[in-house]
Amino acid sequence: MGFRWMLCRHSYNKLVVGELTYDTHEPVLKDVFEQHGELIEVKVICDHKSGKSKGYGFVHFVSEESATKTLAEMHGQLPDGRNIQVNYANKK
Template identity: 40%
Template sequence: MSKRLYVGNLPFSMMEDQLHDLFTANGQVVSTKLITDKFSGQSKGFGFVEMASEEDAAAAIAKLHNYEADGRKLVVNEARPMEKREGGGGGGGRNRNRGHSGGGGGGGGYKRW
């Protein structure tokens, strides 16, 4: 069964094929994914590598965790499943008009009729 690894602290200059080649030297690689900024295309300095077996994954972790690439020590460990995020975000549930409900009534300003 394949095993997915998280790879962090990657040099920003590293390309996905270089990441693939680095891990291929330590076992059979199923896939690689270098995470990039969606606007600039610049690497975010981390990615994921799927190894063919748990043995290949363990060998890659043993060899490449703290491995130095372009002056940066790589962080390699088992990838954790993405935590489910609650949707939404935004203004904390406050009403757009600062809590005032609509309706008529007196108030300042000008008269609408």
């Protein structure tokens, strides 16, 4: 149970952020989300050819509490001119 439990619990620290503008890049996303807690990683998924954002990314927090609080506070907000969608990345 130990390792599997840690893997499941770990996924509650990672959020997927959708509906980003195509100009959103990692420093912008980091600036917005680091105000809500300590981050492990911020990743914007980009097109390989153009380098532009595909409109979504991931924000990985150190603590589950920060991720949960951020999800509640940021879902539907307009950090870059669009209503973003924030959800847990792998919560089942």
